[in-house]
Amino acid sequence: MSFFQGLNSISDDNWIINGLLYTALSVGVLKLTSIFLNSASLLFDLFVLPPVNFSKYGAKSGKWAIITGASDGLGKEYAIQLASKGLNVFLISRTQSKLELLATEIETKYKVEVKILAIDFASDKPSNYELITQLIKPLPVTVLINNVGQSHSIPVPFIETEESELRNIITINNTATLRTTQIIVPFIINTLKENRGTRGLILTMGSFGGLLPTPYLATYSGSKAFLQSWSSALAGELAEYNIDVELVISYLVTSAMSKIKRTSLTIPNPKNFVKSVLSTVGRRGGAQERYATSTPFWSHAIIHYAIENTVGVYSKIANKLNLSFHKDIRKRALKKAARLAAEKKE
Numbered sequence: 001m002s003f004f005q006g007l008n009s010i011s012d013d014n015w016i017i018n019g020l021l022y023t024a025l026s027v028g029v030l031k032l033t034s035i036f037l038n039s040a041s042l043l044f045d046l047f048v049l050p051p052v053n054f055s056k057y058g059a060k061s062g063k064w065a066i067i068t069g070a071s072d073g074l075g076k077e078y079a080i081q082l083a084s085k086g087l088n089v090f091l092i093s094r095t096q097s098k099l100e101l102l103a104t105e106i107e108t109k110y111k112v113e114v115k116i117l118a119i120d121f122a123s124d125k126p127s128n129y130e131l132i133t134q135l136i137k138p139l140p141v142t143v144l145i146n147n148v149g150q151s152h153s154i155p156v157p158f159i160e161t162e163e164s165e166l167r168n169i170i171t172i173n174n175t176a177t178l179r180t181t182q183i184i185v186p187f188i189i190n191t192l193k194e195n196r197g198t199r200g201l202i203l204t205m206g207s208f209g210g211l212l213p214t215p216y217l218a219t220y221s222g223s224k225a226f227l228q229s230w231s232s233a234l235a236g237e238l239a240e241y242n243i244d245v246e247l248v249i250s251y252l253v254t255s256a257m258s259k260i261k262r263t264s265l266t267i268p269n270p271k272n273f274v275k276s277v278l279s280t281v282g283r284r285g286g287a288q289e290r291y292a293t294s295t296p297f298w299s300h301a302i303i304h305y306a307i308e309n310t311v312g313v314y315s316k317i318a319n320k321l322n323l324s325f326h327k328d329i330r331k332r333a334l335k336k337a338a339r340l341a342a343e344k345k346e
């Protein structure tokens with residue numbers, strides 16, 4: 001007797017059981033179809049579709065991209081790669097000398113215009129935002145990269161987190177991102193009004209730290225999870241203005257913040273990471289289940305997709321593994337600090 005004949009014979013005896021079995025079967029087929037379609041979409045996003053053409057965001061037509069945290073790490077790469085696509089770049093971060101050096105490098109190499117602004121977002125001074133407004137007023141802006149961010153200096157239990165560190169993380173990652181975006185969006189809307197057919201783009205740096213609740217980085221984790229909800233909500237609001245809004249999720253990348261120098265399959269350098277972001281704008285990569293969100297680097301995408309479709313990002317098991325991973329990093333960081341302190345004394 002075949003499976004379906006089996007089901008029919010049960011149906012003769014008990015239509016309720018038969019109904020339940022058909023329902024379970026249909027739900028299973030739907031779930032499998034959804035996993036198949038999402039997996040196919042993941043593979044297409046990562047390995048098949050051609051790179052996004054930035055002319056739709058005003059590249060090579062005198063438009064400007066604003067990049068926060070632009071003098072180092074990922075921000076510096078966003079600046080370089082957007083300039084290489086033909087956008088003028090406005091660079092914001094703390095250190096004037098680093099900004100000047102980068103501006104000269106970009107102007108010489110890519111023949112685009114560069115403006116710089118050295119401010120400390122942690123100070124949260126109204127004058128910072130007045131300066132941004134004044135300097136950006138005359139520029140036809142189409143792109144904003146909300147890249148600036150701070151994490152904990154080393155993994156730390158929440159109750160031991162220094163108040164200044166806690167405040168800086170929230171001020172830089174959240175308040176500065178919101179205030180900067182609020183200032184710049186009206187300028188983007190104006191540029192798009194005067195340039196029909198051009199789109200706007202707002203990318204905000206999320207993190208695996210925000211994707212997965214991360215013990216020992218609790219404040220950073222919360223700040224990045226906040227950006228997920230905020231950015232997706234904003235994507236809904238700004239769609240009618242032709243502005244694409246996307247949260248970019250990343251696992252580790254070599255940089256001053258991650259304190260990792262060596263690349264590996266799962267840890268790209270900023271150049272390769274940013275290339276993956278800019279070539280896949282508008283696609284979800286590993287974030288298949290999330291609106292206006294992308295996990296673009298191939299190995300990060302596969303890890304994200306695998307966690308989401310197995311234990312889940314909010315599961316106890318993911319939390320436990322993350323806790324032991326970060327406890328271990330803390331132990332090693334404290335050991336290193338003690339060794340350096342001893343060497344200094346000698």
Ligand SMILES: NC(=O)c1ccc[n+]([C@@H]2O[C@H](COP(=O)([O-])OP(=O)(O)OC[C@H]3O[C@@H](n4cnc5c(N)ncnc54)[C@H](OP(=O)(O)O)[C@@H]3O)[C@@H](O)[C@H]2O)c1
Pocket residue numbers: 068069070071072073074075076092093094095096098119120121122123147148149150151172205206207208250251252253254255256257258
């Ligand atoms: N690297 C990773 O593994 C990783 C993983 C996931 C997500 N992310 C996210 O990616 C973004 C960039 O990280 P990154 O690794 O490239 O960081 P990074 O190498 O430490 O660079 C940070 C940049 O932001 C600037 N900056 C820092 N604090 C600032 C402040 N208070 N005011 C103004 N500018 C400030 C720095 O300027 P100065 O050089 O002048 O100080 C520098 O240009 C962050 O949002 C981070 O959370 C990074």
